[in-house]
Amino acid sequence: MTNLLTIAHVSKAYGSVVALDDVSIDIAANEFFALLGPSGCGKTTLLRAIAGFEDPDAGTITMTDNTPTANPPTTIDLLALPPNKRPVNLMFQSYALFPHMNVRTNIAYGLEREGLPAAEITQRVDEVLEIVALTDKATARPQQLSGGQKQRVALARAIVKRPKLLLLDEPLSALDRKVRAEMQIELKRLQHEVGITFVVVTHDQEEAMSMADRIAVMHEGRVQQVADPITLYSKPANVFVADFIGSGTLICGTVTASGFDALGTRLPAPTTTTTGSAVLLLRPENVTLTTDPHHAPLRGTVVETHFYGGSSTTSIAVPGLDAPVIASHAGAPTVHAGAEVGITWDPTGAVVIPG
Amino acid sequence: MTAARSASGRGAARRRALNARAIFAGPGLLFITLFMTIPVVLVLVYSFFQRGRFGGVVWEFTLENYARAFEPVYVNVFTESLLIAGTTTVLALLIGYPTAYAIARLPQKWRTIALVLVVLPFWTNFLIRTYAWIVLLNSEGLLNRALVDIGFISAPLGLLYTPGAVIVGLLYAYIPLVILPVYASVERLDRQLLEAASNLGASRARVFFDITLPLTLPGAMIGAIFVFVPSMGNFVVPELLGGGKTVMVGNLIRDQFLETRDWPFGAVLALFVIALLVLLFALQAYISRRINGRTARA
Amino acid sequence: MPSIGWLRLPLWFTYLFLYLPIAVLVVMSFNASKIPFVWTGFSTRWYGELAQNELVREGLINTLIVAIGATIVATILGTLLAIGIARYVRSAIVEAYSLAPAIIPDLVLAIGLLAFFSLIGVSLSLFSVLLSHVVFGMAFVAAVVIARLGQTDPSLEEASRDLGASAASTFVRITLPTLAPGIIAGALLVFTLSIDEFVIAFFTDGPSTPTLPIVIYSMVRFGVTPEINALATILLLVSFTIVISAQRITRLTDAV
Numbered sequence: 001m002t003n004l005l006t007i008a009h010v011s012k013a014y015g016s017v018v019a020l021d022d023v024s025i026d027i028a029a030n031e032f033f034a035l036l037g038p039s040g041c042g043k044t045t046l047l048r049a050i051a052g053f054e055d056p057d058a059g060t061i062t063m064t065d066n067t068p069t070a071n072p073p074t075t076i077d078l079l080a081l082p083p084n085k086r087p088v089n090l091m092f093q094s095y096a097l098f099p100h101m102n103v104r105t106n107i108a109y110g111l112e113r114e115g116l117p118a119a120e121i122t123q124r125v126d127e128v129l130e131i132v133a134l135t136d137k138a139t140a141r142p143q144q145l146s147g148g149q150k151q152r153v154a155l156a157r158a159i160v161k162r163p164k165l166l167l168l169d170e171p172l173s174a175l176d177r178k179v180r181a182e183m184q185i186e187l188k189r190l191q192h193e194v195g196i197t198f199v200v201v202t203h204d205q206e207e208a209m210s211m212a213d214r215i216a217v218m219h220e221g222r223v224q225q226v227a228d229p230i231t232l233y234s235k236p237a238n239v240f241v242a243d244f245i246g247s248g249t250l251i252c253g254t255v256t257a258s259g260f261d262a263l264g265t266r267l268p269a270p271t272t273t274t275t276g277s278a279v280l281l282l283r284p285e286n287v288t289l290t291t292d293p294h295h296a297p298l299r300g301t302v303v304e305t306h307f308y309g310g311s312s313t314t315s316i317a318v319p320g321l322d323a324p325v326i327a328s329h330a331g332a333p334t335v336h337a338g339a340e341v342g343i344t345w346d347p348t349g350a351v352v353i354p355g
Numbered sequence: 356m357t358a359a360r361s362a363s364g365r366g367a368a369r370r371r372a373l374n375a376r377a378i379f380a381g382p383g384l385l386f387i388t389l390f391m392t393i394p395v396v397l398v399l400v401y402s403f404f405q406r407g408r409f410g411g412v413v414w415e416f417t418l419e420n421y422a423r424a425f426e427p428v429y430v431n432v433f434t435e436s437l438l439i440a441g442t443t444t445v446l447a448l449l450i451g452y453p454t455a456y457a458i459a460r461l462p463q464k465w466r467t468i469a470l471v472l473v474v475l476p477f478w479t480n481f482l483i484r485t486y487a488w489i490v491l492l493n494s495e496g497l498l499n500r501a502l503v504d505i506g507f508i509s510a511p512l513g514l515l516y517t518p519g520a521v522i523v524g525l526l527y528a529y530i531p532l533v534i535l536p537v538y539a540s541v542e543r544l545d546r547q548l549l550e551a552a553s554n555l556g557a558s559r560a561r562v563f564f565d566i567t568l569p570l571t572l573p574g575a576m577i578g579a580i581f582v583f584v585p586s587m588g589n590f591v592v593p594e595l596l597g598g599g600k601t602v603m604v605g606n607l608i609r610d611q612f613l614e615t616r617d618w619p620f621g622a623v624l625a626l627f628v629i630a631l632l633v634l635l636f637a638l639q640a641y642i643s644r645r646i647n648g649r650t651a652r653a
Numbered sequence: 654m655p656s657i658g659w660l661r662l663p664l665w666f667t668y669l670f671l672y673l674p675i676a677v678l679v680v681m682s683f684n685a686s687k688i689p690f691v692w693t694g695f696s697t698r699w700y701g702e703l704a705q706n707e708l709v710r711e712g713l714i715n716t717l718i719v720a721i722g723a724t725i726v727a728t729i730l731g732t733l734l735a736i737g738i739a740r741y742v743r744s745a746i747v748e749a750y751s752l753a754p755a756i757i758p759d760l761v762l763a764i765g766l767l768a769f770f771s772l773i774g775v776s777l778s779l780f781s782v783l784l785s786h787v788v789f790g791m792a793f794v795a796a797v798v799i800a801r802l803g804q805t806d807p808s809l810e811e812a813s814r815d816l817g818a819s820a821a822s823t824f825v826r827i828t829l830p831t832l833a834p835g836i837i838a839g840a841l842l843v844f845t846l847s848i849d850e851f852v853i854a855f856f857t858d859g860p861s862t863p864t865l866p867i868v869i870y871s872m873v874r875f876g877v878t879p880e881i882n883a884l885a886t887i888l889l890l891v892s893f894t895i896v897i898s899a900q901r902i903t904r905l906t907d908a909v
Contacts, residue, residue, distance in 0.1 A: 051811075051815055052814070052815075053811050053814075082814070082820075083811070083814040083815055084814045084815070084816075084817045084818055084819055084820075085817075088815075089815055089816065090811075090812070090815045092808040092811070092812055093808075094806050094808050096806055096808035096809050096811065096812035098809060098812075098813075098827060098831075099809075099831065100830045100831060109813070109816055109818075109826075110816030110817050110818075113816060113817035113818045113819075113822065114817055157812075157816065158815075158816075161816065161817070375737075375740075375741050375820075376737060376741040376742055378733070378737075379733045379734065379736045379737025379740070379741060380733070380734055380737025380738060380741065380742050380747070381737070382730055382733060382734075383730045383731065383733060383734030383737070383751065383791055383795065384734065384747070384750070384751065386730055386787065386788065386791065387750065387751060387753070387754060387788060387791070387792075390766065390769070390784055390785065390787070390788045391753065391754045391757065391762065391765070391788050393769060394762065394765025394766045394768060394769040395757070395761065395762070395765045397765055397768045397769050397772065398761065398764060398765045398768060401768060410771065411768075411771060411772070450663065450666070450667060450670070451667075453660075453662075453663035453664075454663045454664050454666075454667040456660070456663075457660050457661050457662075457663055457664040458664060460660060461661075467900075469664065471896075471897070471900055472668065472671075473667065473668075473671070474896075475893060475896060475897075476671050476672070476675060478842075478845050478846075478849070478892050478893075478895075478896045479675075479849065479888065479889050479892040479893070480848075480849040480851075480866060480869070480885070480888050480889075480892070481849060481851055481866075482851055482866055482869045482870055482873060483678070483869065483881075483884075483885040483888055483889065484674070484675075485873075486678075486869075486873050486881060486885065487674035487675060487677065487678045487885070488674055489873070490674070490677055490678060490681060490882075491673075491674055491677060495688065495691065497677055527670070527671070527674070530667070530670075530671075534667075584758055585758055585759075588758045588759070588760040588761070589760075590760070590852075591851065591852070591870070594874075595873060595874070605760055608760060608764065609760070612764050612767060612856065613856070618764075618768060621764060622764070622768075625760065625761050625764055628758060628760070628761060629757075629758075629761055632757075632758065
């Protein structure tokens with residue numbers, strides 16, 4: 001796959017607050033890419049820098065046009081262009097639908113700025129209205145629409161421009177839970193249908209994991225890891241990613257030539273090449289409880305159990321660990337609070353993170 | 356290869372932002388500086404020079420204008436002005452606060468209408484509003500005739516051309532300026548605070564004095580300043596309703612500029628009014644900070 | 654908490670206090686008697702005499718010249734200033750500075766302007782009144798438009814840029830239409846304020862071109878005539894109409 005967008009060494013500070021710190025990311029054509037991180041991690045600043053609403057202090061953002069018509073591929077320096085000249089569109093978190101225009105004029109606005117003939121504008125707006133299933137709302141004002149409908153108008157207004165890259169700023173955060181789940185599927189379907197590269201900013205890891213092909217996890221202005229969802233979950237690059245993605249237990253210890261030592265004992269762990277201090281990550285579904293505490297690598301007391309219908313989780317307090325170990329398994333809880341249990345796991349499913 | 360172009364792009368973006376700033380805010384700020392700031396500074400400057408013969412100043416430095424302001428005749432005017440403006444302010448609070456409170460407690464759909472009705476007279480000609488009280492208070496006027504007709508008094512009272520008439524006129528002119536800020540602070544008041552207080556056992560009166568009053572005090576003080584300061588500077592009401600018998604600072608300033616043409620002394624008197632305004636605003640800010648600080652800690 | 658009936662008593666008292674004098678003026682303007690305080694019968698005679706009053710007519714024309722001019726200039730400058738402050742400068746101090754002309758006592762502004770105009774040799778005329786009215790009028794427009802800007806989503810303008818509109822096109826197609834209710838309301842308020850403004854005009858106007866409030870002032874000072882009642886009634890009607898329309902415009906669009 002070829003790169004569409006290249007973000008290289010981008011930094012941005014507001015006074016003493018560093019929003020972006022030497023960020024480099026490559027995004028491929030037709031990719032569904034997510035920028036994931038807690039609030040204030042710099043993901044929105046990066047998105048706005050791509051769209052042209054923030055000026056980075058350093059670094060470059062370039063876009064490669066490798067459509068068949070552009071032969072050889074040409075490279076566009078995005079930072080040299082004002083926002084209205086960039087082949088990029090942004091779907092705003094607030095949707096930013098113009099309140100004094102109806103749905104049709106909102107969607108047609110961008111095409112009119114391109115100076116397209118009226119007939120073509122009408123045709124393209126009709127097409128996109130059909131795609132987002134809002135043909136019957138064409139003359140409604142934004143104020144008359146539901147949250148989900150507004151979101152679809154905002155999306156239609158952006159994709160009707162046929163940008164090479166569509167940026168989505170927390171696209172689902174204003175929707176209630178049920179609509180959000182529907183729109184996740186809808187966004188994914190649309191991305192395939194229109195063949196546009198999507199870059200979505202979100203703080204919701206489930207949202208990012210379920211929609212994106214690849215995810216960049218950001219924290220304090222830095223990129224922590226760029227990977228596909230499965231790799232992020234199973235091979236987190238550092239403690240922040242391990243902690244931020246999914247749930248699990250982190251055990252600080254030391255890797256020696258012969259194994260992983262922590263809490264004054266040898267724990268089962270995958271073999272690694274580097275030695276030194278490290279953190280062992282146990283995912284809940286990898287943890288098994290035994291009723292024979294004395295023959296398990298760790299033992300503890302059950303604090304509480306939760307039953308979710310199809311599965312349950314158990315929290316076990318282990319002496320020497322600040323947070324309880326979480327175990328999850330299918331079916332109803334098999335132990336009660338207060339019980340002494342042994343904790344075992346599959347060493348190949350655990351992760352050792354140097355740190 | 357692109358780095359250089361990016362850098363120039365960034366520079367251009369920054370220049371665009373600066374240009375936008377200058378295009379939008381520039382003309383207005385320039386206008387205000389030219390026609391408010393410089394004139395007010397000029398008043399300050401004039402206060403330190405000797406008077407010209409037909410207005411203006413002779414550019415010889417003096418502090419005499421300030422010394423003159425402390426002569427008994429002027430001190431008396433100041434005292435009387437403070438007394439009248441003070442009485443007006445107290446009355447405005449006594450009437451305005453309960454009114455604002457009542458409006459804030461009206462059902463939502465009535466609030467705007469009630470508020471517009473309070474503000475409406477304020478947007479009409481000030482002279483006309485003052486004139487209305489001449490019609491009402493005149494010895495031949497409605498109030499006197501009504502009082503005589505019901506036998507309450509035997510002969511018309513001299514209501515007009517008294518300090519009382521001046522106070523009523525000022526009150527009439529400025530009372531919306533108390534009601535608006537008080538309304539705003541009562542409206543902003545978190546109802547749950549009041550509910551929490553009564554839930555914790557406070558009576559309705561205690562809730563008012565412990566919660567509502569302290570939290571709406573900054574708004575009431577803003578209102579008080581908006582009544583007090585313009586009252587000091589008003590020269591129309593004392594002239595039309597006080598019949599020239601009540602002289603306030605506003606009348607003195609007007610006379611210094613338009614009659615006796617002693618601009619530097621008029622400037623000194625005006626500076627007293629500004630100093631009073633600044634002082635009162637500072638006091639308001641201090642008290643408001645203390646109250647908010649206390650609630651933040653609580 | 655349940656509402657209490659007697660809580661509304663002060664409200665009724667205030668309304669009585671505010672509207673009784675106005676009501677008396679309006680009623681008396683239809684009084685046939687020459688003595689403005691004694692009711693002898695219904696007549697529109699004073700409206701007729703008012704129409705014949707040369708001074709009042711001249712004053713009205715002067716006032717309209719000042720009010721229309723000041724409204725146009727103050728609305729343009731005030732709107733630009735509001736956008737500049739809310740979108741580009743973002744400084745509380747600059748905002749306070751811009752709104753200061755609306756708060757500073759009118760007498761202080763009046764004497765300052767008189768001193769300033771005479772220092773730089775501008776002779777007093779309707780033009781100097783107009784300039785003076787623009788100063789505080791601009792502050793009122795800026796205040797209303799800043800409030801409106803606070804209610805609008807700043808990403809609207811970014812969205813327009815993102816969709817390919819130039820800065821100028823965004824200003825005309827997005828910024829102005831969304832601000833229109835605030836701008837219109839601000840303009841109406843400046844117009845009303847300027848029509849009724851007395852103190853500043855009194856100090857900055859030339860002797861040969863009195864504005865209507867200055868004419869009213871000399872009429873009231875030299876005695877009470879029923880013509881003033883008629884004039885007052887008309888002015889009340891004009892002010893009430895303008896202020897209520899301004900109110901309706903802002904509220905109508907807030908609801909949308």
